[in-house]
Amino acid sequence: MAIREIITVPNPLLKQVSKPVDKVDDALRELMDDMLETMYDAPGIGLAAIQIGEPVRVIVMDLQEKPEGAADDAEPVKNPRYFVNPEIIWKSEDTLPYEEGCLSIPEIYDEVQRPAHVKIRYLNYQGEQVEEEAKGLFAVCIQHEMDHLEGVLFIDHLSKLKRDRAVTKVKKLTRAA
Ligand code: K1U
Numbered sequence: 399m400a401i402r403e404i405i406t407v408p409n410p411l412l413k414q415v416s417k418p419v420d421k422v423d424d425a426l427r428e429l430m431d432d433m434l435e436t437m438y439d440a441p442g443i444g445l446a447a448i449q450i451g452e453p454v455r456v457i458v459m460d461l462q463e464k465p466e467g468a469a470d471d472a473e474p475v476k477n478p479r480y481f482v483n484p485e486i487i488w489k490s491e492d493t494l495p496y497e498e499g500c501l502s503i504p505e506i507y508d509e510v511q512r513p514a515h516v517k518i519r520y521l522n523y524q525g526e527q528v529e530e531e532a533k534g535l536f537a538v539c540i541q542h543e544m545d546h547l548e549g550v551l552f553i554d555h556l557s558k559l560k561r562d563r564a565v566t567k568v569k570k571l572t573r574a575a
């Protein structure tokens with residue numbers, strides 16, 4: 399496993415539409431392992447392959463939630479998730495506002511409204527087809543990551559003024575680093 403560099407705005411790769419995966423094989427699992435390690439290191443709760451410069455329809459996620467009924471001071475249990483060729487097969491009319499962030503747009507957070515509840519279909523780490531319902535943070539995060547597969551960033555849901563300000567701020571930040 400390896401920690402890979404996360405690309406940031408305005409890298410044009412982030413606007414690219416990612417290609418479907420033909421086969422879930424060991425090479426793809428190696429990419430997913432690298433993505434997960436990169437996401438944990440950042441740290442973040444999700445990552446799309448294009449964020450490490452790989453234009454394929456792959457997402458990893460770990461919402462780092464505490465198990466149900468656990469004590470307030472309990473450590474979150476790792477729950478890595480892998481989504482290959484994900485599709486939204488249903489979305490709710492009602493929306494949920496959430497203050498989003500993105501590892502490719504460091505230090506910028508803003509509210510985005512998305513469907514509160516979605517049903518998704520994807521291939522898992524073993525290449526098996528899964529259908530699943532997502533709500534709350536899972537719904538927010540999977541929609542944010544699936545936007546990356548289309549070359550869409552959360553700042554594209556904001557006004558042009560806010561988007562331009564965000565890109566200028568990240569350019570300054572990454573130039574200074
Ligand atoms: O860049 C990304 O796509 C990952 C992004 C996912 C996301 C966060 C919030 C709403 C929608 C999608 C992040 O992980 S940003 C960092 C973050 O949220 C976080 C970092 C450490 C602990 C907890 C959260």
Ligand code: ZN
Pocket residue numbers: 499500501502542546
């Ligand atoms: Zn993102």
